[in-house]
Amino acid sequence: MKKKTLAASSSVVLSAALVLSACGATDSSKGSSAPQAGKPAQAKEFEVSFRHTQIKDNAKNRMAMFMDVLKEVEGNVPGLKFVPEGVDGTVNRQTKLKAEFAAGSPPKIFEVFGGSDTRNFVKTGNMLDITPIIEELGLKDKLIDFSEFTVNGKIYGLPMAGSVQGVFYNKKIFADLGVGVPKTWDEFLAICEKAKAKGITPLTLGAIDAWSLNMIPSTVMVRLGGPEVVQGFVTGQTKWTDPEVVKGFEMVENLIKKGYYTQNALGLKYPEAQAKFASGEAAMAFDGSWANATYADPSKSSIVDSLGFFNFPNLGGKGDNMVNGAFSNGFGFSAKVDENEKKAIKEFIKVFFSEKYQKRQLIEDGYFPAIKLTDMSGVKPIIQEINKSIDGLKLFPAFDSIVQPKIKSDLEAGMQQVLGGKTNMKAMLEKLQQSQETENKKSAEQAK
Template identity: 60%
Template sequence: MKKKLVTIMAVAVGLTTVLSACGKDGGSTGATTTPTGSAAPKEFTVSYRHTQIKDTAKKRKAMFEDALKEVEANIPGLKFESEGVDEVVNRDTKLKAEMAAGNPPKIFELFGGTDTKNYAKTNNLLDLTPILDELGLKDKFVDLSEFTVDGKVYGLPIAGYLEGMFYNKKIFKDNGVEVPKTYEEFLKACETFKAKGITPMALGGNEAWVLNMLPNTLYVRVGGQSVVDGLQPGQSKWTDEAFVKGHTMFKDLIDKGYFNKDALALKYSQTQDRFANGETAMIFDGGWANQKYSNPDQSKIAADLGFFNFPTVEGGKGNDLINGSYSNGFGFSAKLNENEKKVVKEYIKVFFTEKYQLRQLKEEGFFPSMKLSSTGDKPIIAEMLKASEGKKTFPAFDSMIQPKVKLDLESGIQAFVGGKKSVQDLLAEVQKSQEAENKKTAK
């Protein structure tokens, strides 16, 4: 499933076939009108759940809503019942319970990897393979592997992502620091900034998932992606050398004072503000954040924004990798009547098109999940693509492990960052959770 993200932009593969099938505007062939004198179409509703409820997601929510309006216009009588739910609540609580009970929404945001595999086993997740074949869409996606189970596709990725180091070019230049290529150079850069009273990196841990981004890259740098791939099958353990070394490196960065001291008190958005306001030299973040950092209305450093892949580690087995994947998407209930099946098909025809893929790229900087014929000219996007050249992508660890293990690691990492838990204690506890979940999965 490893793919170079540069494929997204560099390969000029148009969606001509898709667009001609769906209409020149990226939607379907148009609304069906009711003949004069005939009865009005019977009204019906279809449930739709999204997670775009934060202030930072207003543009994305508007895009989703526009797509729903198009679908409603194309299907007489249709009215969507749209529901916005917090991303963590949707993934870790609501959707999990609904799948167990057999009553998920008809259309909903879905996480790839383990979530999709588990839900496919319940028979409550719609197999999209025949629909994609009918619409000629299967080969239009860059990578469907995280939503594919036993050769069948159960979800469609909305966008891709990269994780790496955003940096302030002015701070680097003013202090004579070059972009580090090795971990040793990176440590020297951090020490230079600290010595001059500049916080090297912004970090926030009020939302625990943020704390796991950098360690994920560190232990994959050390041991390669195979160490994460082997967790659920039991071929590797959280207590193995790669995980110990990666978390020890992270702890070392904390102990040396290379992050802001109030990390655990800061929300993710507040951490981003620190970097966007020019208060730190760097921040390890997801590519989605480029929209904020490059927007002069939200960032004081927009003109000085840069990005680099995290430096190589001596002897590292994952030095040729970059954290990036296609995990966030849409899934559909397997329990649909004929009207609902038409709606699902129409939604896929309308939403998964170059029109909306380009819109999210231009408005928010999200990497397309589909092959596009054009990409726009946003400088930071080009810089991120350059950072990914020659690299293979690896997915975030939480798409490869069970949700319970993810939650246990998140609660443990906060205590770890706060100095209340050692590397060994943290990883021993997470491994215990991993083994317990692996036993459940094997049943």
């Protein structure tokens, strides 16, 4: 992944989180109807599918913004009618899109992940190369990072937002404990121990949603081994059993053994763990920047005035001064479009990736923009704090945007077993390496 230096003065960089998309569309009508005497010509209507994943209650604001985008685009393109379709995010990613690309019939505009997902879909020849559109609209220099959607120098998608991962903390609890922001791993552990001694949960965790288990390990692993560790898994240059990888995961295992995570974490979903931090029950929450939408919302959080954020402490390794940040969730477009549909796609890109809507998603829902903003007025204080904490640092991608889907699911299941005491980190990673080797062989065979 192309690394970027984040500068608070130039933009609010990153955040995750949302994933939008588009649904399969009916064939578009072409041309326009003949004008009647004394009346202006009327463009023939044509439909463009638009698949999104904004189907949950917490996505109402987000969905309203997308509908405003679609309405504006329709007003700019004569005859255009969008056909929205809401689909569960996991179903869209793991089932529907794979089947549609295999059949050669993807939606016209759709939610897609960058990295391996985009690369695999590009191989089918059914994903639109939008490089000429980006250049025509002058967006290339405005976008913060589109590397995960770039394949062989061509752009096949755009991230709708970005994210970074770090530690949200309760400033009041820290003050009561007599501690400050930790600069080292030992200081971080000392805070956890002091919080536990006072009956306060050091770190929230909702392990039913197993992906959240891997946020800290991913950061620790790269802090120790450097960013090339993640890329190396799929090339065979890195093994899950390498010393620095094992050490990173065993450091996290130590957090589990010492009881620093939420009790009964295996019985909690990610939003439930967030609620515990937001209610003041925990000192810290290792989370993505998207979580500011919950923690800084007075209707959901009682710690708004005590909310802080810090970058995870350096560990003295090759990846110090780097932050897990990515622009992975975005839009893709079908290559099977006519001229009318292509006009609609270009206008959609122009409207959605304008400062108007990129700033709106930041203010309303805490999603960091995909473009550099020139106006930061009205932005929540915690956003400014997040941005300041990562100023001057470089990004590295989350491992699940690089490795094969099975490796992601195997690691998530393995981490749940470690948390439940059914195995240990070293044994889990040895098993994971066997799976990685099998998947790499499959990938090599498919590439032939």
